[in-house]
Amino acid sequence: xxxxxxxxxxxxxxxxxxxxxxxxxxxxxxxxxxxxxxxxxxxxxxxxxxxxxxxxxxxxxxxxxxxxxxxxxxxxxxxxxxxxxxxxxxxxxxxxxxxxxxxxxxxxxxxxxxxxxxxxxxxxxxxxxxxxxxxxxxxxxxxxxxxxxxxxxxxxxxxxxxxxxxxxxxxxxxxxxxxxxxxxxxxxxxxxxxxxxxxxxxxxxxxxxxxxxxxxxxxxxxxxxxxxxxxxxxxxxxxxxxxxxxxxxxxxxxxxxxxxxxxxxxxxxxxxxxxxxxxxxxxxxxxxxxxxxxxxxxxxxxxxxxxxxxxxxxxxxxxxxxxxxxxxxxxxxxxxxxxxxxxxxxxxxxxxxxxxxxxxxxxxxxxxxxxxxxxxxxxxxxxxxxxxxxxxxxxxxxxxxxxxxxxxxxxxxxxxxxxxx
Amino acid sequence: xxxxxxxxxxxxxxxxxxxxxxxxxxxxxxxxxxxxxxxxxxxxxxxxxxxxxxxxxxxxxxxxxxxxxxxxxxxxxxxxxxxxxxxxxxxxxxxxxxxxxxxxxxxxxxxxxxxxxxxxxxxxxxxxxxxxxxxxxxxxxxxxxxxxxxxxxxxxxxxxxxxxxxxxxxxxxxxxxxxxxxxxxxxxxxxxxxxxxxxxxxxxxxxxxxxxxxxxxxxxxxxxxxxxxxxxxxxxxxxxxxxxxxxxxxx
Numbered sequence: 001x002x003x004x005x006x007x008x009x010x011x012x013x014x015x016x017x018x019x020x021x022x023x024x025x026x027x028x029x030x031x032x033x034x035x036x037x038x039x040x041x042x043x044x045x046x047x048x049x050x051x052x053x054x055x056x057x058x059x060x061x062x063x064x065x066x067x068x069x070x071x072x073x074x075x076x077x078x079x080x081x082x083x084x085x086x087x088x089x090x091x092x093x094x095x096x097x098x099x100x101x102x103x104x105x106x107x108x109x110x111x112x113x114x115x116x117x118x119x120x121x122x123x124x125x126x127x128x129x130x131x132x133x134x135x136x137x138x139x140x141x142x143x144x145x146x147x148x149x150x151x152x153x154x155x156x157x158x159x160x161x162x163x164x165x166x167x168x169x170x171x172x173x174x175x176x177x178x179x180x181x182x183x184x185x186x187x188x189x190x191x192x193x194x195x196x197x198x199x200x201x202x203x204x205x206x207x208x209x210x211x212x213x214x215x216x217x218x219x220x221x222x223x224x225x226x227x228x229x230x231x232x233x234x235x236x237x238x239x240x241x242x243x244x245x246x247x248x249x250x251x252x253x254x255x256x257x258x259x260x261x262x263x264x265x266x267x268x269x270x271x272x273x274x275x276x277x278x279x280x281x282x283x284x285x286x287x288x289x290x291x292x293x294x295x296x297x298x299x300x301x302x303x304x305x306x307x308x309x310x311x312x313x314x315x316x317x318x319x320x321x322x323x324x325x326x327x328x329x330x331x332x333x334x335x336x337x338x339x340x341x342x343x344x345x346x347x348x349x350x351x352x353x354x355x356x357x358x359x360x361x362x363x364x365x366x367x368x369x370x371x372x373x374x375x376x377x378x379x380x381x382x383x384x385x386x387x388x389x390x391x392x393x394x395x396x397x398x399x400x401x402x403x404x405x406x407x408x409x410x411x412x413x414x415x416x417x418x419x420x421x
Numbered sequence: 422x423x424x425x426x427x428x429x430x431x432x433x434x435x436x437x438x439x440x441x442x443x444x445x446x447x448x449x450x451x452x453x454x455x456x457x458x459x460x461x462x463x464x465x466x467x468x469x470x471x472x473x474x475x476x477x478x479x480x481x482x483x484x485x486x487x488x489x490x491x492x493x494x495x496x497x498x499x500x501x502x503x504x505x506x507x508x509x510x511x512x513x514x515x516x517x518x519x520x521x522x523x524x525x526x527x528x529x530x531x532x533x534x535x536x537x538x539x540x541x542x543x544x545x546x547x548x549x550x551x552x553x554x555x556x557x558x559x560x561x562x563x564x565x566x567x568x569x570x571x572x573x574x575x576x577x578x579x580x581x582x583x584x585x586x587x588x589x590x591x592x593x594x595x596x597x598x599x600x601x602x603x604x605x606x607x608x609x610x611x612x613x614x615x616x617x618x619x620x621x622x623x624x625x626x627x628x629x630x631x632x633x634x635x636x637x638x639x640x641x642x643x644x645x646x647x648x649x650x651x652x653x654x655x656x657x658x659x660x661x662x663x664x665x666x667x668x669x670x671x672x
Binding site for chain 2: 013016017019020024025026027028032033034037038039040041042046163164165166167212363364365366369385
């Protein structure tokens with residue numbers, strides 16, 4: 001018997017059986033057991049009951065130290081009192097109204113004041129809303145049709161972001177997409193040369209964080225060269241900062257890496273879980289943004305704007321990116337030590353606030369999947385396929401708890417894998 | 422849907438089932454127990470395959486092989502019409518073997534069709550259900566390889582499958598291996614492997630039958646614990662995208 005309780009998921013399972021009758025796949029998308037890579041399903045919760053700070057509890061009453069943070073939105077801690085109070089106050093005044101709530105303007109002003117590259121801000125709901133809008137603005141501004149992006153990158157679920165062969169995608173959806181390799185400036189130059197005068201934009205995540213693979217930070221000259229080539233060729237540089245936004249720097253991830261984007265997309269951490277996304281842009285593209293007809297039923301809802309203001313103010317005051325980096329470094333060095341003490345070589349990549357991990361010599365990924373499952377069963381929510389997220393509510397005690405669970409989980413794996421090194 | 426891919430599926434995935442059919446089904450076995458003949462099918466743009474009947478068994482081979490009876494088809498569409506059950510006469514020389522074609526082969530084809538076109542009533546029979554599930558699984562996964570190697574959309578998906586072997590298992594049922602080479606060419610075999618890079622396991626024959634016949638989906642079964650995956654998930658994710666194309670060809 002180990003030190004930690006092994007979770008059971010009876011109620012999650014029962015609820016899932018109800019779900020599959022009325023919802024395609026039961027739970028679709030990245031929060032579901034399939035896309036969320038719950039391997040094996042018996043180790044994972046499917047439905048949450050509540051959340052607070054760094055934790056969520058599932059419907060069976062199991063608590064999890066949550067390192068996925070709803071895949072990014074939870075940055076201050078679930079149910080942050082300041083953000084929730086601001087949202088509640090605005091909800092009393094009005095939310096979805098015929099003309100926008102007055103809170104729209106101070107939210108845009110605050111974002112422009114916070115994000116270094118921003119001269120203006122535009123709001124929508126999801127990350128994909130604003131990555132698509134950014135591409136449309138670039139096409140309008142350049143009168144070109146081709147989109148350059150990184151191989152293996154993710155910019156949402158709109159047809160242009162997907163691949164030919166995926167369900168519901170036709171060739172014409174993606175026939176104007178071009179791909180290049182991250183950190184390979186010669187490859188970038190080659191694609192630009194081969195499509196001279198045809199590329200509207202280069203859309204990129206701040207660093208390369210594909211799923212299933214080691215993440216990669218930009219080389220020293222990558223963005224310097226990219227910016228120069230974009231300028232020389234009239235290509236709009238779009239930063240998809242949906243996932244990284246505010247976790248690397250409250251001034252924007254382009255600022256963090258020493259470059260100025262022309263358009264920058266935010267969502268996830270923007271309002272600590274309240275439903276809003278934003279596109280920020282430079283002055284030269286402001287007019288083109290108005291040329292594109294783009295709107296949605298709930299895009300002007302005032303409650304998330306108020307939450308966003310409170311969230312940004314708090315992130316600025318506490319210089320949240322520094323706190324997240326420190327917590328991340330502490331956790332990850334501890335995890336590597338725990339792994340090593342059990343004879344495993346844990347490989348960490350990416351930024352400390354949103355690290356990716358895998359085991360060395362694990363060609364199939366099965367050993368790492370087994371360890372992640374053992375952690376989840378004991379109340380630490382990791383995934384095996386995706387980068388993780390740190391939030392500000394994570395305490396030293398939570399980190400120690402995580403390391404203790406990780407140790408017991410490695411020992412459980414070792415029992416079945418005595419020869420793995 | 423392109424006719425060349427469909428013909429490849431018919432030749433290398435559907436016709437292949439004669440081998441398993443004759444070993445699993447008593448009626449089929451009795452039809453061939455005294456037959457000693459090798460029949461080769463030659464389809465332009467597709468290739469050739471051979472069924473060898475001897476000693477009460479049927480063996481399937483791909484590629485060139487000496488045959489007592491060779492059936493030539495003028496086009497992929499010509500061959501597809503034969504498999505679709507339309508009245509189709511292939512070109513052949515050995516008129517002494519025409520009896521096999523008109524009699525035994527036709528009856529075998531009808532028997533295969535009987536198992537691959539189930540009704541709810543037939544599926545209620547345990548023996549039928551088992552044979553139907555085996556043959557459906559074999560057809561689906563051999564067909565998947567043909568789509569991944571031949572069709573444009575299929576090749577796009579196959580190009581994203583990392584190199585290695587995928588083990589497909591049905592608990593208390595068949596198992597197969599899909600091998601992906603460095604050029605993303607797919608090949609299937611019935612059996613197992615000691616070194617799978619990814620595994621896909623159907624919890625029961627019922628789950629396999631339900632998923633492969635489109636009565637239920639992989640996502641629901643995964644969340645319900647009736648279906649499991651592990652290992653290199655990009656292999657399974659991209660293979661599943663090809664698997665979802667199979668149904669359009671086998672309708």
